[in-house]
Amino acid sequence: xTLSLRCTLGALVLALPLAxxxxxxxxxxxxxSYDPGTRPGVVVLPAGGAGSDxxxxxxxxxxxxxxxxxxxxxxxxxxxxxxxxNWPLLAKLGAAAAVQVTPTPxxxxxxxxxxxxxxxxxxxxxxAPAPTDVRGWRAAVHGLSDDLEESLTGTRGVxxxxxxxxxxxxxxxxxxxxxxxMPLTDAGSPIGAAWSPNGRSIAYSTYxxxxxxxxxxxxxxxxTLVGGSGVYISPVFTPDGSALVYAHGVDDGVDLYTIGxxxxxxxxxxxxxxxxxxxxxxxxxxxxxAFTSGRAGHPEIYTxxxxxxxxxxxxxxxxxxxxxxxxxxxxxxxxLVAFQSRVGGSFQLLTINLRDRGLRQxxxxxxxxxxxxxxxxxxxTFVSDRSGVKQLWxxxxxxxxxRQITRGAPVRLPAWSPRLxxx
Amino acid sequence: MTRRxxxxxxxxxSVATLDACRKKPEAAPVPAAAPxxxxxxxxxxxxxxxxxxxxxxxSLAASDASARRAEAAxxxxxxxxxxxxxxxxxxxxxQLRDDARAVLDAKIPVLVANPGxxxxxxxxxxxxxxxEYNLALGQRRAAQVKRYxxxxxxxxxxxxxxxxxxxxxxxxxxxxxxxxQNRRAEFETQGAGGALRKPGA
Numbered sequence: 001x002t003l004s005l006r007c008t009l010g011a012l013v014l015a016l017p018l019a020x021x022x023x024x025x026x027x028x029x030x031x032x033s034y035d036p037g038t039r040p041g042v043v044v045l046p047a048g049g050a051g052s053d054x055x056x057x058x059x060x061x062x063x064x065x066x067x068x069x070x071x072x073x074x075x076x077x078x079x080x081x082x083x084x085x086n087w088p089l090l091a092k093l094g095a096a097a098a099v100q101v102t103p104t105p106x107x108x109x110x111x112x113x114x115x116x117x118x119x120x121x122x123x124x125x126x127x128a129p130a131p132t133d134v135r136g137w138r139a140a141v142h143g144l145s146d147d148l149e150e151s152l153t154g155t156r157g158v159x160x161x162x163x164x165x166x167x168x169x170x171x172x173x174x175x176x177x178x179x180x181x182m183p184l185t186d187a188g189s190p191i192g193a194a195w196s197p198n199g200r201s202i203a204y205s206t207y208x209x210x211x212x213x214x215x216x217x218x219x220x221x222x223x224t225l226v227g228g229s230g231v232y233i234s235p236v237f238t239p240d241g242s243a244l245v246y247a248h249g250v251d252d253g254v255d256l257y258t259i260g261x262x263x264x265x266x267x268x269x270x271x272x273x274x275x276x277x278x279x280x281x282x283x284x285x286x287x288x289x290a291f292t293s294g295r296a297g298h299p300e301i302y303t304x305x306x307x308x309x310x311x312x313x314x315x316x317x318x319x320x321x322x323x324x325x326x327x328x329x330x331x332x333x334x335x336l337v338a339f340q341s342r343v344g345g346s347f348q349l350l351t352i353n354l355r356d357r358g359l360r361q362x363x364x365x366x367x368x369x370x371x372x373x374x375x376x377x378x379x380x381t382f383v384s385d386r387s388g389v390k391q392l393w394x395x396x397x398x399x400x401x402x403r404q405i406t407r408g409a410p411v412r413l414p415a416w417s418p419r420l421x422x423x
Numbered sequence: 424m425t426r427r428x429x430x431x432x433x434x435x436x437s438v439a440t441l442d443a444c445r446k447k448p449e450a451a452p453v454p455a456a457a458p459x460x461x462x463x464x465x466x467x468x469x470x471x472x473x474x475x476x477x478x479x480x481x482s483l484a485a486s487d488a489s490a491r492r493a494e495a496a497x498x499x500x501x502x503x504x505x506x507x508x509x510x511x512x513x514x515x516x517x518q519l520r521d522d523a524r525a526v527l528d529a530k531i532p533v534l535v536a537n538p539g540x541x542x543x544x545x546x547x548x549x550x551x552x553x554x555e556y557n558l559a560l561g562q563r564r565a566a567q568v569k570r571y572x573x574x575x576x577x578x579x580x581x582x583x584x585x586x587x588x589x590x591x592x593x594x595x596x597x598x599x600x601x602x603x604q605n606r607r608a609e610f611e612t613q614g615a616g617g618a619l620r621k622p623g624a
Contacts, residue, residue: 166554189590191554191555191558191588191590192554192555207558207585207586207587207588207590208587210585229583229584229585230562230584230585230586231558231559231561231562231585231586233555233558233559234555247555247559249559249562249563249566250562250566250584251566251569251570251584252566253563253566254559254562254563274563276556276559276560276562276563277559278553278555278556278558278559279553279555279556292553292555292556294556294559294560298515299515299552299553299556324515324551324552326552326553326555326556327553327555327556340553369553370553412554413554413555
């Protein structure tokens, strides 16, 4: 493997005048370059200090789950003998970078080494709560991993994100690596949670009583936004976070409505004429909404303007008896809509390209449903029964690699958070 | 009336008259002999026998009332069963099949005879499809049932619709037989306030 390394780091960035720093992207770009189609090899070196092994394990897994670097296993003293990295060995392995994370009294200390140049490419300190605050401490480590991934590849990671989902009549939350799974709501009839754009709140519906609820993730405080007879389902936040769009209906079909988060009355958007119109998802610019509609006799994905006009069938109309396309989620880069489609008596995940309407089937193993994009627009979380029970999985849409996130009782309707700040 | 049937009627009438004439008149009551002297034992016997007769009468009346109650309860249960009887749907459809119409038609006289009654109609779906679309589909099924009952003259405000989607399957399996059991509308009555009145009663 030939890796051409170019280190444009450090001194240049540090030399920039203070006033210009606002325009520098968050994190420091190291500028490793590597052949297209290959992933830079990275060794996470052991470090001293209490808890450093679990830090190393978390960072290794975060980088691995990011699917953008090749995490190389190298154990013990051979990688990092006293006196610094073992440059010849790292070079021989073909590693582009070596990484070391050390716990400090107030947080975490990150060092990144450029193997080709045999120099320290990046030093950075991160605040972190005490490891006894498990959630907060793990979030800090994940934040470091995301920063590191951005430094190594130019693209920020999604380790510091969470996924909400439904399990056993509650909404649950889990870290993106499958750790820290816990219920967010009391037992009831919640369904279909969605994240606010700032990651601080979720909205979901309950069907007994039928209503739409907004809940703050950290404090747990809950308020009912709208409710009454019939059904209230599938709320999503508008991309500016000021309103919700949801589905509601009593005796004359189910249509999409919008309501402001600070009160006001609900306004109807879709005109389904007695059909079911549910599961809205916004284009990232907030101008279009994709949704599931049964107006042609069976569920297909449609798009419309945010005010309900200019309705357009997105998925190619299939007149088959068993045609069923639903559960759309618009990708964060705006290029694709992921959805589920009935394929041979089961459901599989597909994407449709907004530009040329090209379809791509992403899954074939088991029954796969309810796709939700990660904020990187590359990974999807979804529900699959391929392990025997419906569980959350994550798929890398570029490599096809899938990993299981949850275990235990069956789950459904996941929603991947935006990138999260400190709790 | 033809001549032949009028002869026949006459013949029957005559036989009936003869039959009535054969009955003996009832014997006139014999006046009771004046009591010779107070007999405590006889008085006790008489009192005992009157008490026994009364007890017997009470017991007969009681058993009669309990039989009537049982009959009323059975009839009411029959009416409740009729009202609660589920209707079933085809996959991803809200249209009423003939069997569903028949089940609904049977409820209509009971609803008419009990105008104080509210019927809660809950739509359900099988587990296939998305949870959210299924909630909407369940609502559409309940609404379809309501539309049918309203078209048969039941007041709109007596029929409340709701949906539980695929959350409460009636049968747990993942096969067509279970799916059919689960694609249904269920019925619950509110405000009956005691026994249901029978149609025409």
